[in-house]
Amino acid sequence: MTKGTARTTGWICLLALALQACATTGAMDDLEPEDDLAAEEIGRDVPPPWEVRGAQTDEEARRAEATSALSGMRGVASHVEQAGTELVFRFWAHNGALTLLAWRRDARGAGNNIWTAFRRAKSKAAAEDVRKVADIVDRHFGRWFNQRHEVGRSASAPAKAEADALDEVKALVDHLLK
Incomplete structure (x- = not known):
């Protein structure tokens, strides 16, 4: 990457960040300031999402995450043509979200x-x-x-x-x- 290209790329990234910040600020116009909250609401700890969501919402989220994870695994496995090949997938799970971190072939196929x-x-x-x-x-x-x-x-x-x-x-x- 040349110096001129890097500088141009930097300006484009800065512009995108500024536009995103403006869009985010504009989206918050309908929020009420903290002064309008009742006295008992100010300073109260917000419960984690899994304590306020319903069981149905959690089940739907789990199914969506599992479907997404399987789709990623299917994409990797679709390029393996050797019968008997064993693939190992490593996921990171946090608050029900699954992120595919890595995968590897553990055993080559035989035959x-x-x-x-x-x-x-x-x-x-x-x-x-x-x-x-x-x-x-x-x-x-x-x-x-x-x-x-x-x-x-x-x-x-x-x-x-x-x-x-x-x-x-x-x-x-x-x-x-x-």
């Missing part, structure tokens, strides 16, 4: 090498052959479906399952390409 190996036979493969590969994947990886996988805890078992499944798929591909 992509199997489908890559099968791709060699795509010109001769039929729907039944795809079902066979899916059955091979189910047979070797089925015990981990819908299970939480601790990274590094049992890395040898999935690696062995993938190697065994890969051997079966390569044999199927070799048979198809003959």
Whole structure:
């Protein structure tokens, strides 16, 4: 960024801040001054919002926050193409508001090498052959479906399952390409 660009950007930000302050001040014209408050109201602590809201309002707010959080998670997960990939999301929660702080891949998906190996036979493969590969994947990886996988805890078992499944798929591909 050049010096002239930085200066221009600074003036634009200052102008936007000034306009926002003017708009805020104008919006407060209908408020009554503190002198018009009853004596018992002056200096009284304002209760926190969760003490004065109704249960229905709180439930609606929770649902809206959950929907927003799920939308953010869906946006991240939509770019993950590896089966079995585990994503970990970290949220900050304050007064019912959820803010997505970070996310990471905890475990890489398994099985992509199997489908890559099968791709060699795509010109001769039929729907039944795809079902066979899916059955091979189910047979070797089925015990981990819908299970939480601790990274590094049992890395040898999935690696062995993938190697065994890969051997079966390569044999199927070799048979198809003959």
